[in-house]
Amino acid sequence: MTDIPAKRKLTIEDVARQAGVSISTVSRVMNNTDYIADATRRKVQDAIDALDYRPNALARGLKQMKTDSIGLILSDLQNPFWLMVLEGIEDACQEAGYSLLILNSRDDPEKEGKNIKEFLMRQLDGIIINPASEDNPLFAALAAEAFPLVFLNRRVKGVEVDTVVADNFKGTMLAVSHLAALGKNRIAIFLYPANGISPRQERLEGYKQALAAHGLETDPALIKIVETKEDCLAAMKQLLSGSGKPDAILSTNNRLTLEILDALGTLNIAVPQDIALLGYDETEWSKHLNPPLTTIRQPAYEMGREAAERLILAIAAKRRGETMQPVTVQLEPTLVIRESCGEILQ
Amino acid sequence: MTDIPAKRKLTIEDVARQAGVSISTVSRVMNNTDYIADATRRKVQDAIDALDYRPNALARGLKQMKTDSIGLILSDLQNPFWLMVLEGIEDACQEAGYSLLILNSRDDPEKEGKNIKEFLMRQLDGIIINPASEDNPLFAALAAEAFPLVFLNRRVKGVEVDTVVADNFKGTMLAVSHLAALGKNRIAIFLYPANGISPRQERLEGYKQALAAHGLETDPALIKIVETKEDCLAAMKQLLSGSGKPDAILSTNNRLTLEILDALGTLNIAVPQDIALLGYDETEWSKHLNPPLTTIRQPAYEMGREAAERLILAIAAKRRGETMQPVTVQLEPTLVIRESCGEILQ
DNA sequence: GTGATTTCTGAAAACGTTTTCAGAAGCTTT
DNA sequence: AAAGCTTCTGAAAACGTTTTCAGAAATCAC
Known part of the structure; x- marks a missing residue:
């Protein structure tokens, strides 16, 4: 010492x-x-x-009543999807001269509340949040006082706030259509449990409607909600033991996709020979899997950029004493075709 | 409106x-x-x-001359390795009642400088940084005034600062030994270019010494430094066209591993039948690759936690008016054996 | 009942900036 | 030469807290 x-x-x-x-x-x-x-x-x-x-930024911010910085609350930094989103946000912030603070709610509503309060105490000019809860009273409170706020990737009903999402309905529609076009007619879908938040519901809805559109009926036995790796394996076993085995699996999350692949591996089921697999969210490893994975790609970077630009606009408006009418922006997913559904490539 | x-x-x-x-x-x-x-x-x-x-945290911080928060500057958020590190840091911060701000230098020394200044202006109590540059004069300046600072994953020579690293030398030693034990004797190594920062050098050193220890000579033709995907493919072609083809490849970065896999794919080389592949850094997809990848696992979570705990200690000491002697903590990597080196598993 | 503690509270001075107000100095214009 | 603009500068009042200082009230010891 x-x-x-x-x-x-x-x-x-x-x-x-x-x-x-x-x-x-x-x-x-x-x-x-x-x-x-x-x-x-x-x-x-x-x-x-x-x-x-x-x-000293503290003194300056105190006097100016602004900090030229915005906060980002993410629920799952482990998911590569969010890293792409993050990049878009970062770029937009940098261009506009804002700095960005990041907190991780780990999808825990309580932690999310703390994070928001943390940001408010720090007098950040605005917040972008991937909501972990649907009924957080803070949301309504912030909306009521016109605090600049953008919801990302999840809608929160009953609260009028700028929102940037991908079209989840269309995502699963695309997926099912692709599978149906390849002749699959027993298409199972795997989801993580709900926590009441929107994408899951919309994806499920897209799945059902797409089935109907292709003249297939939705069999509840083919809808699997799993929480852990073990759940996943159990669900898979059950699925494959019955009489009406699926000929395709639609995963709705990329970690889940890996778990499914594991389950199929231990059960000695070959993809795509024995069963087709289609993943949600494009990642850097999607094309390196065995086999290269067909996926639904969400425009992650654009979503991030859009959210940040929107927020920055709202902050500027508020400084002028105006308030902007909240808007919901919905970006379109696309299908990335590889080999995991038994596609024939030349 | x-x-x-x-x-x-x-x-x-x-x-x-x-x-x-x-x-x-x-x-x-x-x-x-x-x-x-x-x-x-x-x-x-x-x-x-x-x-x-x-x-109002600004007013409070201004008066108290502290903010109870620390800053983290990362150079490559895209790499899953850092997400594990991040988790360790987050946990340690939360336990100690600190909040964490994250900035991304994208391995750009200029941006790194801006990030540091940003944090200093915000009066953060301490900074954890994965240095992007080696000669940043700010480092010396901060060290000189005993500002709480921890270097993560990279040493900066000439500056006495708390440092948390993994043993990179041992990492490649482990890798080469494993390959040698499997009978490989033409082991190539792939690296991203240097930017003068330490891990690369140490990993290369470990590679050379391990070769020597196993009675193999280091052939400069087997050391490939590549920057882009295209470089990687070109290097691979060259490597496989000559007379002294390698029988194993050691990758030193996990994005690089994917690029190598791609190159091998397009050249129609099978892993592990035609060539062994060993990756650096364990990721969630390592075991899902084709074939499941043998890797060197660095204790990422522990590194993060150690760094944060160290920093928090230093902050506390400074508040008491003391200064702690800088320490370098080196954590040990381990070998995760799968199938990509032609291991025989039961 | 006096003096010494202990317990409680408020006024006012910081913390390091920005911003308002007022005024000085240098030009034009009359 | 007076009046009116510009151009420039400084003193002082904020911003919203914490902390120091001092003092009031309650409790205790004799």
Whole structure:
């Protein structure tokens, strides 16, 4: 334990003294508001550079009642999908001169509440959130006071807030249509449990309607809701032991896809020979799996960018004293065809 | 554009008025410092709850000269390795009551500098960083004033700062030994270009020494430094066209591993029949590849946790007016054996 | 009943900025 | 030469907290 004398932090006053001007002048140079004589500006700038001075963002934010930064609350950073989203958000923020703070709710409503409060206390100018809960009273409270807020990937009903989602209904429609076109007629779907949040419901709905559109009936036995790896294996066993075995599986999450692949592996079922598999969400490893995976690709980067741009617009409007009418933007998923459904490629 | 009257933000004064006490008293209740009569405490707490008041962190931080939060600067969020690290950091922070801000340098020294300055301006109590550059003068400056700082995964020579790394030397040693034990004697290694940062060098060193230890000589032709997917394919072609073809490939990064797999695929080389492949860094998809990938696993979660705990210790010490002697912690990688090196499994 | 504690509370001074207000100095215009 | 603009600058008042200081009220010891 050696004792290094902790240098006192530099303040605007030190710069003012060094430059031989008042602190107001220093402030004016930094924010370049108001008239400043060229000579003065140079003196001050030199002092700032010489001392390597950086203004205290807390003091600045306190006075200005803004922080030029926005918060992002994600529910599952482990999912590569979110990393693409994140990239879009980052780019948009950087372009607009905002900085981005990230918190992870791990899909826990309680943690989500804490995260929001954390951001509010820090006086962030706006929040982008992938909601983990549907009934969080904070949402309504924020909406009521026109706090800049964007929901990402999940709708929250009953709350009028800017929302950016992918068309989940269309996603499973595309998937089922693709499978049906390949002659599959016993298409099972695997989902993680609900937590009442929208994409799951919409995906299931798309699945059902697409089946109907292709003249197939929905068999409840083919709808599997699993929570753990073990659930998944059990569900698969059950599915394959009965008489009406499926000839295709539609996974609705990319971690789930890996679990399904595992289950099929241990049961010695070959993809796509014995059964077709179609995954939701494109990842960097999708094409490297055995076999290369056919997937539904959501426009993750664009979703992130859209959400951030929307939020930044709302913040600007609020500063002008206006309030924008909340909007829901829905982006379209696409089908990425590879080999896991038994497609014939040339 | 409807106009919702923006509610004025609540301050401690509103709470004081509502509770019929002074603002000092409110502050004392919130921070529970000092004696407070039970009746008063209750009154104040009720007022806080009734108004749903949350203190302004900017004002608080300004006065207290601390923010109880630390910053994390990562260079490549896309790599799943970092997500595991992140989880460890998050857990440690949460346990200690710190909140965590994340910025992404994208391995760009300039952006890294901006990120550090951003954090400093925000008066964060400490920073964990995966350095993108080796000669950033900010590092030395921070070290000189005993600012709490931890380097993660990469050493920066010439700067005495807490550092948490994995033993990269041992990592490639393990890998080569495993391959040699399986009878491989033409072991190629693939690396991304340097940017002067340590792991690469150490991994290469471990590779060479392990070869020597097994009586194999290092052939420079077997060391491939590639930057892009195309480089990778080109390198692979060259490698396989010559006379001294390799019988094993050691990849040093998991995105690189996927690129290698692609290259082998297009060249119609089968793993592990034609060539063995061993990957660095364990990911959730490692075991789902074709074939399941043998890898070097780095203790990512532990690295994150260690780094955060170390930083938090340093912050606490600094508050007591002490300075801790910088320490380098090195964690051990392990070998995860699967099938991609032609192992015989029962 | 006096003095010394202990318990409680409020006024006011910070923290480091930005911004308002007012005024000085240098130009034009009359 | 007076008046009116510009152009520039500084003093001082915020912003919303915590903390110091001082003092009031209650409790205790004699």
